[in-house]
Amino acid sequence: xxxxxxxxxxxxxxxxxxxxxxxxxxxxxxxxxxxxxxxxxxxxxxxxxxxxxxxxxxxxxxxxxxxxxxxxxxxxxxxxxxxxxxxxxxxxxxxxxxxxxxxxxxxxxxxxxxxxxxxxxxxxxxxxxxxxxxxxxxxxxxxxxxxxxxxxxxxxxxxxxxxxxxxxxxxxxxxxxxxxxxxxxxxxxxxxx
Numbered sequence: 001x002x003x004x005x006x007x008x009x010x011x012x013x014x015x016x017x018x019x020x021x022x023x024x025x026x027x028x029x030x031x032x033x034x035x036x037x038x039x040x041x042x043x044x045x046x047x048x049x050x051x052x053x054x055x056x057x058x059x060x061x062x063x064x065x066x067x068x069x070x071x072x073x074x075x076x077x078x079x080x081x082x083x084x085x086x087x088x089x090x091x092x093x094x095x096x097x098x099x100x101x102x103x104x105x106x107x108x109x110x111x112x113x114x115x116x117x118x119x120x121x122x123x124x125x126x127x128x129x130x131x132x133x134x135x136x137x138x139x140x141x142x143x144x145x146x147x148x149x150x151x152x153x154x155x156x157x158x159x160x161x162x163x164x165x166x167x168x169x170x171x172x173x174x175x176x177x178x179x180x181x182x183x184x185x186x187x188x189x190x191x192x193x
Contacts, residue, residue, distance in 0.1 A: 002118040002151065003171070005179035012123070013130040015189020021073070022190035025081040028069040030120065030192050033086075034150075035062035037113055045106050051157055058150060065143065072139060088193035089116060091181045095174065107162045111174050114154035119178070119193055121147035 016023040038055045045051055096108045124144035128137050158167045
């Protein structure tokens with residue numbers, strides 16, 4: 001469904017499991033950044049009524065996810081560590097086309113958001129299936145479902161404002177580029193991406 005061309009190395013779950021505090025910290029900041037990204041999209045593209053109405057509740061949901069991860073850290077008597085640079089997202093941003101029309105810029109933003117959500121969904125699925133903690137399996141299953149919905153929303157908004165063919169073509173380019181990014185990033189259990 002997600003179209004990702006390079007699946008996550010299954011060993012990632014084992015690495016994540018060994019550094020729960022780090023993975024939960026990174027997850028918390030990913031949720032915070034997702035909320036911030038939706039706010040930015042609303043600010044930059046306030047002329048797009050449907051986008052504003054669809055993303056406003058996502059801001060609340062993503063911030064709620066941040067709070068859920070904080071609660072999970074507290075429950076496990078773990079600390080929210082420092083935010084770290086997200087190499088994965090930074091590499092995606094380098095691929096974003098600069099300039100173009102207002103709608104062209106919107107397409108780039110929406111597809112990057114969709115790709116981040118797709119990769120997060122894939123990783124949450126792996127955690128929900130393979131982590132050796134039943135509570136975390138359930139925890140991550142909920143996140144997997146939410147991320148799948150967000151991925152779908154970003155793709156649908158991209159099609160609404162840019163047309164299906166434009167989205168298909170550019171999405172294919174993003175998927176190919178994302179596979180190269182994944183191939184070149186070192187496998188780290190302390191990062192969601």
